[in-house]
Amino acid sequence: MQPHASSLRAEANRRHILEVALTELLRTPEASMNQIALAAGLSRRTMYGHFPNREALVEAIIGEAIEAVEQAHSAGREGVTEPAEALARSLLAVWEVVDRYRLLLSLAQQSLTMKGIRDRLGAVHEAGTRLIQRALEDGSFSSPLPAEGLRYVLEGVLFSVMEATNNGQVRPEEAGRATTVTLLCAAGMPRTRADALMARILDE
Numbered sequence: 001m002q003p004h005a006s007s008l009r010a011e012a013n014r015r016h017i018l019e020v021a022l023t024e025l026l027r028t029p030e031a032s033m034n035q036i037a038l039a040a041g042l043s044r045r046t047m048y049g050h051f052p053n054r055e056a057l058v059e060a061i062i063g064e065a066i067e068a069v070e071q072a073h074s075a076g077r078e079g080v081t082e083p084a085e086a087l088a089r090s091l092l093a094v095w096e097v098v099d100r101y102r103l104l105l106s107l108a109q110q111s112l113t114m115k116g117i118r119d120r121l122g123a124v125h126e127a128g129t130r131l132i133q134r135a136l137e138d139g140s141f142s143s144p145l146p147a148e149g150l151r152y153v154l155e156g157v158l159f160s161v162m163e164a165t166n167n168g169q170v171r172p173e174e175a176g177r178a179t180t181v182t183l184l185c186a187a188g189m190p191r192t193r194a195d196a197l198m199a200r201i202l203d204e
Contacts, residue, residue: 014050016040022061025173026103033057033092059105065101066120072097073124083134084189088180088197090128091158095176102162125151132187142188154183176201 020040024031033054037047051057053136076093080086118125132154133147143150161179170178177198184194 001024007117010050013046017042017047017050017057018061018064021057022101024060025058025061029103061101061104062117063120065097065104066117068097068101068122069094069121073127075087075125082140083131083138084184084187085197085201087131087135087187088184089201090131091180091183092176092201094158095179096125098158098162099175100171101164102187103166121155125155128154140189150187154186157183157186 070094073090076090077086129151135141
């Protein structure tokens with residue numbers, strides 16, 4: 001029983017550290033390991049026992065963000081048969097997740113290359129590429145790019161909007177809808193159709 005209790009306590013401490021670290025890093029991006037340990041009410045020894053350095057801590061938070069993105073992308077498109085609508089719904093669901101983590105993008109770029117982040121989004125990429133391919137085939141999207149290339153470009157737009165929102169060039173409360181419409185239009189959907197699709201989804 002004792003090892004089991006110890007394991008549960010260790011996992012609880014790890015979860016607590018990640019939650020506090022996210023809050024502290026969002027408030028103060030340069031927060032140190034010691035500051036985070038103090039905010040968590042834990043000793044430095046406990047802190048470093050879970051995460052040997054700040055980079056490992058940031059990578060763990062980004063890892064959780066990526067898992068949340070995968071779950072949101074899957075949940076957003078579940079049960080939706082029309083590919084463009086499925087993509088729009090999944091993008092809205094994903095934005096709700098990335099909006100929480102977007103301020104950590106600069107930290108992620110310091111500890112992980114953008115290629116590294118993209119490589120860890122494999123499941124989302126595969127699902128997104130399939131939806132884009134179907135939307136190209138049924139005429140919802142129109143692009144000279146192949147589905148994989150178009151998915152890559154749209155992802156770049158998403159990251160750019162995250163940075164623009166961080167820099168105050170896009171209002172956070174408008175970013176989810178605006179980003180989704182922008183991505184639909186970038187994929188070749190007429191603006192009027194993109195707006196109509198978004199209005200129908202948001203009015204539900």
